[in-house]
Amino acid sequence: MRAFIFPGQGSQAVGMGKALADASPVAREVFGEVDEALGQHLFRLMIDGPADELTLTQNAQPAIMANAIATLRVLEREGNVRLADTADFVAGHSLGEYSALCAAQAFDLSTTAHLLKLRGLAMQAAVPVGEGAMAALLGADLDKAHAIAAAAVEAVAADTGQTLVCTVANDNDPSQVVLSGHRAPVERAVALAKDMGAKRGVLLPVSAPFHCPLMQPAADAMAAALTDAHVAAPLVPVYANVHAAPIAAPDAIRTALVDQVTGMVRWRESVLAMVEAGVTQFVEFGGKVLSPMVKRIAPDAEAISVVTMDDVEALLAKI
Incomplete structure (x- = not known):
């Protein structure tokens, strides 16, 4: 069994998506659609920077999603692959859950871009700069x-x-x-x-303390936005961050995405649950962040990162 997984914030970098767009009109189409949906030159920012502007939460979140979905679409369209026939589950880390839902067609691309732009702005506005912090415990x-x-x-x-x-x-x-x-x-x-x-x-x-109770104003903003957003049943179940379990009903997806803003990202448990469900191969689209985590969680699982056209072609040879 196979899971398609999608990275979260921190995986952005100036130049992201450029090589893929140069090589594939499918990727260019995705980046153009996101630009049009947001009314901004996000792809130009992804290619040229500056890095501090790309790192702003309201830019990084839709940019990371666009890069991941562009990579997936290249696989699907140029490799003649259907997600529903190739993946048993999808999952994403934090904002990557939106990418996973877009990949599984619970959200269309334009809706996903709009929701992530709003999410980024709302998360940044929830706590004044300097009042919050995050730390990694190694x-x-x-x-x-x-x-x-x-x-x-x-x-x-x-x-x-x-x-x-x-x-x-x-x-x-x-x-x-x-x-x-x-x-x-x-x-x-x-x-x-x-x-x-x-x-x-x-x-x-x-720039803000994500996934903690201080994010409640952002959760409220996302609750309002998701009430109005069209959510379809995903092609395959998505492992929700806050449950570390698969969900598929549109109302459950809305609730999980709201709870996710203040709740813990249960990535370790999600990977273990997918392994328990039979997943032996994890394919990360648009980044190289989650694959090393997967190997630390489940050393016997195969973890593949797909970022370039060469990566797409290598994956096609495996599926």
Whole structure:
């Protein structure tokens, strides 16, 4: 069995999609459709930068999606491949869940681009710049990460009398868990990490504290947007981040996407659940971020990254 998987924020880079667009009119069509839907020259920004503008959440999210879907469409159209015949499940990391839903035709491309633009803007606006932070705990499993987060909140409360937020945002793989919340306890968690058994803690260069309760205003914005958005039943089930389980009903998809804004990305559990369901091959479209995580979670699984035309052709030889 095979799962198609789609990367999240952090996989963007200036130049993304250029080689694919140069090689394939199918890819150019996808980038043009996203530009038209958003009314901006997003693909030009993807190719030329500047990097700081591409990294803005409202640009990075639709750009990463466009690159992933362009790669998939090249496989489908030029390789004469149907997703429903080739993949048993789809899944994506954070914003990648929208890419997965687009791939499985639960959303059309224009709707996906609009939703991700709104999601990026709403997430950025939810917490004033500087008030929140995120940190990766390396060499820490989920239980250890929860303990470090709780200790950081207690330490800051003891110092200041304030009970602030620091929670697990991403359970990525057995050796990497990400925390999110108010800056003070997240920074304290980094300081506590090594003494509490993690290899180390590292503050992440992000502009907002994603996937924590501070994102509630963004969740409310997405709830309103998704109420009005057309959601079809996906061609194959999607493993939802917040459930680490497959969903297919449109209303369940809407609810999961809203809950995902403040909830933990259960990527490690999602991969394990797909393996338990029989998946032996994971194919990542448009990035090389999730494939190494898959190998750390499920060493016996095959993990393939598809970014270039050569990658597309290599995958076609396997399916």
